[in-house]
Amino acid sequence: MSRINDPRAAASAEHRKQTKVCQHCGETFSPSAHRQVDRKAWAARKFCGKACTARGIMKRPEVVERQAATIKANFSDPAYRARHSAMAIDNFRRGAATRRKHGIGWIPDDLRGMYRKMRFSCGAPEARRMMREYLAAMARRQVNAVLQQMKDKAEKQRKQAY
Ligand SMILES: [Zn+2]
Structure with a gap:
């Protein structure tokens, strides 16, 4: 055909x-x-x-309004609020458990995205090593900054003494 x-x-x-x-x-x-x-x-x-x-x-305004009304109504119900906060706590705990399981509890929250990218591009062991190095460098910088502050303060006091 x-x-x-x-x-x-x-x-x-x-x-x-x-x-x-x-x-x-x-x-x-x-x-x-x-x-x-x-x-x-x-x-x-x-x-x-x-x-x-x-x-x-x-x-659409009527959809936005309806959603806002639903959320408001839900949250004015104490039972819903209790359930919701229980759920939020539960989610938080589950997230913490996942992070523990993946062994990234030692990585600060704001660096986890970076760690994830590093893990994708160079594998977990290398990413862990790089992250450890980065954190050590940051810690050293912080320590150095404090030492510098102490030095500056001592210098100032020494100058004022004369
Ligand atoms: Zn279109």
Whole structure:
């Protein structure tokens, strides 16, 4: 059977000629050529893609208001609040347990992102060694800064004594 005479192919070609204007970014878009023809889904579509769907829906004032109202209502319920804080504490504990398990408890919070990148690029043992060296250098710098301060102070006092 020839593709040109295939009524289904013709119908789908016709379907893909339709256009709509995205309600978020204002671009015109057509049904995707990669997807099967789904007339119902096409009829319901308001946005050109996933990003615009998410942004368009999140930005709608009634949605924002509804979400705020839901959050407010939830948190005014003491039982929900208790549950929520219990959950937050639980999550925190679980995170701490994970960090312990991965053996990065000794790395300061703000350096963990850096450690992760180092681990990806040069492996855990090398990353650990580099991190240890970095921390040692930082500690040395701090110690040196304190020593320098003490020296400066002593110098000042010596000068004032004369
Ligand atoms: Zn769009």
